[in-house]
Amino acid sequence: MENAFAAAMDDLFADPNIAANAVYLPSSGGAGSDVRVILKRPDEVASFGEARIASETLTLQVRVVEIQDPEEDDMFLINGRNYVVQGEPIADALRLIWTLNTRPA
DSSP, rough: OOOOOHHHHHHOOOOOOOTTEEEOOTTTOOOOEEEEEEEEEEEEEEETEEEEEEOOEEEEEETTTTTTSSTTOEEEEETTEEEOOOOOOOETSSSSSEHHHEEEE
């Protein structure tokens, strides 16, 4: 029997209003692969002394079935722009989705 959560994630990642095409480029080299990603662009507010600085961020979600072991410094090409994974990738509780913090390359 198919996992209902996995099926729901497949539907979300197939939806053109929610997910986008990307090319995954591992930092270890090798061929890139086409993947689907969900882009989240929350503004982050950081304090620096008395100043508060808002910065644009890009967090990607990608299915574990498409990328089994992402690493820091891996890259994604999305709409002609490169983004580098920064920090440790985080898997959800069911190990269906990776959440990746990125920065422009």
